[in-house]
Amino acid sequence: MKITALAGGIGGARFLVGVQAALPDADITVIGNTGDDITLHGLRICPDLDTVMYTLGGGISPERGWGRHDETFTVAAELAAYGVGPTWFGLGDRDLATHLVRTRMLAAGYPLTEVTAALCQRWKPGIRLLPMSDERVETHVVVETDEGRRAIHFQEWWLRMRAATPALEIISVGAEAAQPAPGVLDALTDADVVLLPPSNPVVSIGSILAVPGVRAALARTPAPVVGVSPIIGGAPVRGMADACLTAIGVATSAGAVATHYGARRRAAPGDGILDGWLVDTADTGTEVPGVTVKARPLLMTDVAATVEIVRAALELAGV
Ligand code: GDP
Ligand code: CA
Secondary structure, three states: OEEEEEEOOHHHHHHHHHHHHHOOOOEEEEEEOOOOOEEEOOEEEOHHHHHHHHHHHOOEOOOOOOOEOOOOOHHHHHHHHOOOOOOOOOOOHHHHHHHHHHHHHHHOOOOHHHHHHHHHHHHOOOOEEEEOOOOOOEEEEEEEEOOEEEEEEHHHHHHHOOOOOOOOEEEEEOOOOOOOOOOHHHHHHOOOEEEEOOOOOOOOHHHHHOOOOHHHHHHHOOOOEEEEOOEEOOEEOOOOHHHHHHHOOOOOOHHHHHHHHOEOOOOOOOOOOEOEEEEOHHHOOOOEOOEEEEEOOOOOOOHHHHHHHHHHHHHHHOO
8 A cells, every 4th residue: 555644753753653553564655844954053954854764763762752862962062062052952963973964965966855865775764755845945933032023943933932932923935936856746646545644734744735736736636635633632742733823823623723724625626635634532523524534542652552543544544
């Protein structure tokens, strides 16, 4: 079976572990969010691609959910001793090697798709990992500061401000002019099923959908499209997705997120992308016009629980 999934970082990666465990022989393509990408100390960092690659490749820190296990932060401490920031972005020593290889390959002219494939040759995540675009698309957040209104990089808002300063606007800088990376649209069109893991609807899935052509491919693919809610009982399971939803005027509820994605209209495709939507039992009774909604426990507490969520998604998709 050919499965294509869109994915952010931790929520996406954990779900994908379940997909692999549920269907060990499946041919899985993952379209990863690169809206979180940032350049620090001259190094290009792709946090969500790396979280997926490390998680499925056995290199992730299980405690943090991001970065490498057995990590040390000597270089970060040395940079801080020089007074060179930012200090709010966790750059581990092992992780740095990934960014060095990536930056060097990008400087040599390789597109991010090929760089990602090269990094995956080491980690062997067992999936095809595609960045959503080879072009730079960066999520910026407009906030009110002492110096007035300004747009800052998503990571500064998320990590330094802990998303506590209200986002007035969330912008995918560069998205309009970007193209999907090679293979992205085909992966959506040729799939047997497309899954939307419980990733952040605004800054993970939303960034991928902002790449021209992706939303239309989802609206038109012959494959069923089923999503899993990252919102349970009116709150994100972890992280600050509620702050992102508020910024775009969407309520923090499983139903509102599905309504925001929209129901697919197969006869006359529009903007809607969902056929099915899994919500937690806490949200039983959620109704989304045009979308088949099913309630079941959605906490990915361990691989076995995640496998059951994946099976329910596949069942809802009818595959
Ligand atoms: P990030 O890039 O690391 O922020 O990760 P993602 O965008 O992939 O996923 C973040 C989302 O995953 C958050 O909005 C969480 O609510 C959601 N999430 C995390 N753990 C779980 C879980 O066990 N179940 C569900 N349903 N959602 C989860
Ligand atoms: Ca992310």
